Amino acid sequence: xxxxxxxxxxxxxxxYRLAFLGxxxxxxxxxxxxxxxxxxxxxxxxxxxxxxxxQVTVDGVDCEVEILDTPGSEETFYKVLVAQSVMVxxxxxxxxxxxxxxxxxxxxxxxxxxxxxxxxxxTQLESYYQxxxxxxxxxxxxxxxxxxxEFPPVxxxxxxxxxxxxxxxxxxERYASNKNCPYIEATSKEQESASEVFEMVIRELRKRKIKKxxxxxxxxxxxxxxxxxxxx
Numbered sequence: 001x002x003x004x005x006x007x008x009x010x011x012x013x014x015x016y017r018l019a020f021l022g023x024x025x026x027x028x029x030x031x032x033x034x035x036x037x038x039x040x041x042x043x044x045x046x047x048x049x050x051x052x053x054x055q056v057t058v059d060g061v062d063c064e065v066e067i068l069d070t071p072g073s074e075e076t077f078y079k080v081l082v083a084q085s086v087m088v089x090x091x092x093x094x095x096x097x098x099x100x101x102x103x104x105x106x107x108x109x110x111x112x113x114x115x116x117x118x119x120x121x122x123t124q125l126e127s128y129y130q131x132x133x134x135x136x137x138x139x140x141x142x143x144x145x146x147x148x149x150e151f152p153p154v155x156x157x158x159x160x161x162x163x164x165x166x167x168x169x170x171x172x173e174r175y176a177s178n179k180n181c182p183y184i185e186a187t188s189k190e191q192e193s194a195s196e197v198f199e200m201v202i203r204e205l206r207k208r209k210i211k212k213x214x215x216x217x218x219x220x221x222x223x224x225x226x227x228x229x230x231x232x
Contacts, residue, residue, distance in 0.1 A: 013055065013062050013063055013064055014063050014064070015063070015064040015065075015066055016063060016064070016065050016066070016108050016109070016201070016202055016205055017066045017068075017106070017107045017108045017109075018065060018066070018067050018068065018107055018108065018109050018110070018111060018198075018201065019067075019068040019070065019103075019104050019107040019109075019110045019111070020032065020067065020068065020069050020070060020110075020111050020113055021070050021104070021110060021111070021112050021113065021128045021131075021132075022070075022111075022112060022113035022114055022121065022124075022125070022128065023114065023115075023118075023120070023121040023124045024071075025115070025118075025121075026113050026114050026115040026118070026121050026159055026160075027113065027115060027159035027160055027188050028069055028070075028113045028159075029041075029050070029069055030159075030188035031113070031157075031159060031186060031188045031194050031197065032052060032067055032069055033188075034188040034189075034190075034191055034194040035191065035194040035195055035197070035198050036052055036054050036056075036065075036067075038191045040188055040189075049068060049069060049070050049071060050068075050069040051066065051067065051068050051069070052065075052066070052067045052069070053065070053066045053067075056198070058198075058199050058202045058203070059199075059203070063202065065198065065202075068103070068104075068107065070104075100135075101134075101135035101136075101138045101139055102135075102139060104131075104132060104135055104152075105132070105135050105136050105139050105149070105152060107152055108152065108153075108205055109152060109153045109154070109155060109201050109204070109205060110132060110152050110153070110154045110155070111154075111155045111156075111157050111197070111201065112125050112128055112129060112154060112155070112156050112157065112181075113157045113158075113159055114156075114157075114158055114159070114167070114172075115158070115159055115160050115166075116158040116159065116160055116161055116163070116165050116166065116167050116169075116172070116185065117160050117163045117164060117165065117166045117167075118166055118167075119166045119167055122158075122167045122171075122172065122175075125156065125175070129154070129179060132152070132154060136149075136151055136152075153181075153182075153204065153205070153208065154179065154181045155181060155182050155183075155184065155197075155200070155201055155204075156172065156175065156176040156179070156181045156182070156183045156184075157183075157184055157185070157186060157197055158172055158183075158184075158185040158186075159185070159186060159187065159188065160187060160188075161185040161186060161187050161193075162187040162189055162190075163187075169185070182200065182204065184196065184197055184200055
């Protein structure tokens with residue numbers, strides 16, 4: 001299942017490509033569908049992966065979100081996203097491994113999701129975070145010459161915050177801080193709560209874009225100052 005609504009976009013509309021990672025039953029899909037459609041399908045469990053594309057408005061500015069919803073079980077996650085039908089012979093890795101890594105690393109932001117009522121889902125975040133690091137390093141090794149790729153921003157998100165806790169918020173915030181990741185909690189029972197997650201991510205991406213533009217402008221001006229003087 002997937003959604004491609006409002007796909008006829010103005011050239012000025014920016015697309016933000018997000019990926020959701022996390023254990024099974026933490027509420028990734030529910031959070032996504034609550035935000036996009038203000039509904040939750042209780043029977044919806046993606047077998048492999050799903051992708052949603054829709055135009056939204058954040059702070060009065062239209063943009064498009066392209067959301068990759070990944071498998072819930074860790075075993076399926078590694079099998080499908082990393083090594084889809086891959087055969088490893090000796091030290092030679094197939095193109096499928098590279099494509100599996102790129103599928104995640106090429107996103108503008110990655111949301112690591114856990115269930116605040118389930119301590120195991122929180123513990124498993126480290127495996128997913130390590131996968132992101134490994135994928136990034138794998139991609140960087142494949143880039144030639146001076147080519148570089150920025151490490152995608154990662155957001156830690158605790159779901160089901162309307163229920164009794166199994167994970168202390170201070171513990172989760174400390175983990176996110178140690179990873180230098182923003183932290184947020186939400187419930188898929190309320191669209192406003194789900195919206196806060198996506199809006200926070202989009203705002204952060206906008207800030208990063210502005211900062212990057214300012215940095216490039218400063219470098220350009222510096223280069224111009226150094227090269228633009230002539231002595232007669």
